[in-house]
Amino acid sequence: MxxxxxxxxxxxxxxxxxxxxxxxxxxxxxxxxxxxxxxxxxxxxxxxxxxxxxxxxDFWVDLKKLPLSALAAVQAIDGVAELRSRLSRPVIVDLPGVSEPVSGLLLSMPATRTPVINDLVLTAGSWFSADGENEVIVSRAFADARGLSPGDPLRLTLDGQQRTLRIVGIGISAEFVYLIPPGGIVPDPANYGVFYLARPFAEDVLGMDGAANSLVGRLTPAARQAPEPVLQALAEQLHPFGVFAVTPLKQxxxxxxxxxxxxxxxxxxxxxxxxxxxxxxxxxxxxxxxxxxxxxxxxxxxxxxxxxxxxxxxxxxxxxxxxxxxxxxxxxxxxxxxxxxxxxxxxxxxxxxxxxxxxxxxxxxxxxxxxxxxxxxxxxxxxxxxxxxxxxxxxxxxxPPEGGAIVLERWTGAWRRVGFYWQMALRSLFRNRVRSGVGVVAAALGTALLVSTFGMLDSLKYMVQFQFDKVLLADYAVSFRDDLDAGALTEARRLPGVLRAEPLFVVSATLVNANHRHRGAVVGVTPDATMTLPTNTDGSVVPIPPQGLLMARRLAEQLDLAVGDSVWLLPTKGLQTPLQVPVADLVDSLFGLGVYADYDYLNRLIGESAAVSAVRLRTAQTPAERTAFYTELKRLPTLLSVQDMAEERANMWQTFVVKMGSMAYVMILFGAVIFFGAILNGALISLIERQRELATYRVLGYRNGEVGAMYLRETLVLNLGGILLGLPLGWWMLLGMNAQYKNDLYMMPSVITPAGWFWSIGLAIAFVLIAQLIVQRRINCMHWNEALSMKE
Amino acid sequence: MGNNATADPDIAIRCVDVHKTYCSGDVETPVLRGIDLEIRRGELSVILGASGAGKSTLLNIIGGIDRPTRGEVWCEGRNLAVLDDRHLTEYRRRSVGFVFQFYNLVPTLTALENVETATQIADDPMDPAEALRLVGLDDRRDHFPAQLSGGQQQRVSIARALAKNPLVVFCDEPTGALDANTGRHVLDLLTRLNEQTGATIVIVTHAAPVAQLAHAVLHLTMNGITATRNTRRACAAEISW
Known part of the structure; x- marks a missing residue:
């Protein structure tokens, strides 16, 4: 060495x-x-x-019914490389000992194991036997959540008929890396699963012989670069068969x-x-x-x-x-x-x-x-x-170090009033500009990290609370597979413990403006609705206009529409004729790209009358009523799903707030390191530089605490300045992070509650004070007589 | 005068008409005005002058730390006045040892290691332990500067200067920070080392009695420099200041 x-x-x-x-x-x-x-x-x-x-x-097509004979023409569309038809149907699962109806998605798979588009990976059990009759493969998350394994029976309600199937396998698919129930935001593995049946058996039980209602396909490498024209051609080709949605992988x-x-x-x-x-x-x-x-x-x-x-x-x-x-x-x-x-x-x-x-x-x-x-x-x-x-x-x-007057001293009056100790602190800060600057920047960045982390938590909490306290005010959301008539509403009102039931009419549709398209749904809401309230992010409720559409602002932006513009509506229900509809108002909603219309207005547009796709229920139930309520619901042949809002809320809270929260604490730890490290460093350096000066004060008779207090003044000015700068910086970082999470499903609101600010500032100040404690300890232990005789 | 300025093999360093002026803004402060001098090989020379006479400036110039504003400084066939930084560094590395008034030891290195800072970069150094032995500190080799007295630190500094086997050892007020007794010990050490090792030593000081130790004395004043030679040299124990 x-x-x-x-x-x-x-x-x-x-x-x-x-x-x-x-x-x-x-x-x-x-x-x-x-x-x-x-x-x-x-x-x-x-x-x-x-x-x-x-x-x-690369794409999914949901449609009403496609005869398999029509498949070849679709396959021939330029850009389509490969196609698989399948059957898909929402199902209700009846689990022993579980009163509420659990829902899921039924999909067909080839009876014999062959590699197909959207294939399954079996994680337990086996594939179907020869004909696959009464056999089912269950998605893993659901099986895990409900403790199911191969050999167990599983009761499904298919087209109103209850069937007991035998679980042969447990599997997962890349199609459902993140499986969200319809209308949900977060996965709910215990209450929503995917169930795979062998194709012949599925055709049989669903009454879909020689037909399909779902297409999945892959594009040629060239078409993958620009899938939109191919999907457009697909939609047109399949139009006669009642296309509900054409979804590219990206969406x-x-x-x-x-x-x-x-x-x-x-x-x-x-x-x-x-x-x-x-x-x-x-x-x-x-x-x-x-x-x-x-x-x-x-x-x-x-x-x-x-x-x-x-x-x-x-x-x-x-x-x-x-x-x-x-x-x-x-x-x-x-x-x-x-x-x-x-x-x-x-x-x-x-x-x-x-x-x-x-x-x-x-x-x-x-x-x-x-x-x-x-x-x-x-x-x-x-x-x-x-x-x-x-x-x-x-x-x-x-x-000798620069000793001139600092900028602040120009305001003579104010300068005199700050007092001797503060003058010393300010002079020292201004004379070591680089060091002070670094201290301020580090404190600002540390604070910003804290603010943005607490903000992220607050935003998540706000999002959940907003959705369940302001928008989804029902106790239950019940959806039907097919549209029912007004009688369904009367029936819903008679269910045990129901106080109020409100109808919704949901129309899957494509919205077109010039070359912008969006496939989604229009929700018809009655004017007196109290459980479906389109709400702006600021909490104000936007009334449903009697004519025209109320559209999520983000969707209007995507479609390049403003209030007063007309948009083409291509419904998948009723007469299915393209309609030109005005955009009457916009709503800044957090979730989804919703479109609302007056219930009767939408019915008239589509050529229906008092059609009911879903009902929202407000209830006051005893446990017995609750069980009876579920039993009756399960008997409904057209039941698509039942969402218990309290459970939804708990599930969402668990996913967003509790899980994300644990990540937030890691971030806070990171913020603490940067903050504390930088402050302590600055303080120790300045302590060493001024050892002789501090020793002199001790010789003059100042007590340790008084010497420390001189220090504290500098630390406070420096770090409070940094903290103040860090607050807007953290807010800005939060906006940036939340913008990253914005998608068609939801938008993260940027919210910091007073408690969030309090914790950010409080922790920041706590770090400053802990660093000061360490400095004070060093001052107490300083051999000031030695420091004084030091040459340098 | 050209290269024959150092043609005499007995001359280690020769200055010809050396000027040094410090400029600070518009103010010019002349410190050295036309200095001519010769340092003879193997001798102990003392440059004597009052405070502000330019002793340290002159030492810095002949030591290759600073450059004259005008004039020539010859050593081993080279004019230091025209050397660039790289060659001046080279000169200090090969030919010069320094002893500073405040010792300038590296506080985080032991006595032996401080000597090694010099031997590691020299061409033909002494064994660092031997250098410490020469200054009588072989029992303190593992002590840090803070654990040594001023006189001991100065002896480490001298060992560091000598260990390179340099052409010249420059000592800038080597007793300036020491009490009289310790100072005398240090001077005695320098005299003995000069005699034992034949090292050329230049001591710069304001303390006139120190001049009695030297072979040659150079009196530096505001007006220039005058050289005298001692016919009889005193020993360190005899002098006081």
């Missing part, structure tokens, strides 16, 4: 407290990068492998959610490390400038001894390199653990056959390189200051 290396090692040990803070900041930045990016990679590669394994479709629910989550992760993987590494570079810069000042004479002496600039440059830059390397090494380890945790966390969200945490050497190398770049960038200023010193000048004592 050369003598300089030995010196370096000892310098490092001497400054270990301060360097450890920088190392921690680097480590957390690298951990954020490695953890988030590894998770993104894990998810992406699991997704790609899974999609390929299951031969996931498929499961894929949409997965993509949004990956997008959010990537944004965080880019943003968080950048914040951390920038702060670490800034803090390192201050530290190295300090080292430059401290080692002035040593540098001059070494130069006088004949050490050249290159040797000294590489000697001092090694401080940065070592900080970068140690930080990177710790960060890699921490990041890998973080990725393991996050990947496990996502395993609870998404269903994959093999989602595991892996090592990405390329990513790790890039992370180390990034850590080194930032560490060297942070050090280079200080090192240059060191090597620029002329030996003769370096060995002379440094010029």
């Amino acid at each position: 050369t003598i300089l290396a030995r010196k370096l090692r000892r310098d490092f040990v001497a400054a270990r407290g301060m360097l450890a803070a920088v190392v921690a900041i680097v480590a957390f930045g690298i951990a954020a990068l490695v953890g988030l990016q590894t998770t993104t990679n894990n998810l992406t590669s699991a997704r790609d492998a899974y999609y390929a394994q299951c031969r996931l479709a 498929q629910d499961s894929n949409l959610n997965l993509t949004a989550e990956l997008g959010g992760l990537s944004t965080m993987a880019a943003m968080m490390p950048l914040i951390f590494l920038s702060v670490s570079a800034l803090v390192l810069n201050v530290l190295m400038m300090r080292l430059a000042a401290q080692q002035r004479v040593v540098v001059g002496t070494l130069k006088a001894l004949g050490y050249d600039n290159r040797a000294l440059f590489s000697h001092f830059i090694q401080v940065g390199v070592i900080v970068g390397l140690i930080g990177a090494a710790l960060g890699l380890l921490l990041g890998y653990l973080l990725a393991a945790g996050l990947t496990a966390f996502y395993q609870g969200f998404f269903t994959f056959p093999n989602l595991s945490n892996r090592l990405y050497p390329g990513l790790m190398a890039a992370a180390v390189a990034l850590a080194l770049v930032f560490a060297v960038l942070g050090s280079v200023n200080g090192v240059r200051a060191i090597t620029r010193l002329d030996p003769a000048e370096a060995m002379r004592p440094p010029p």
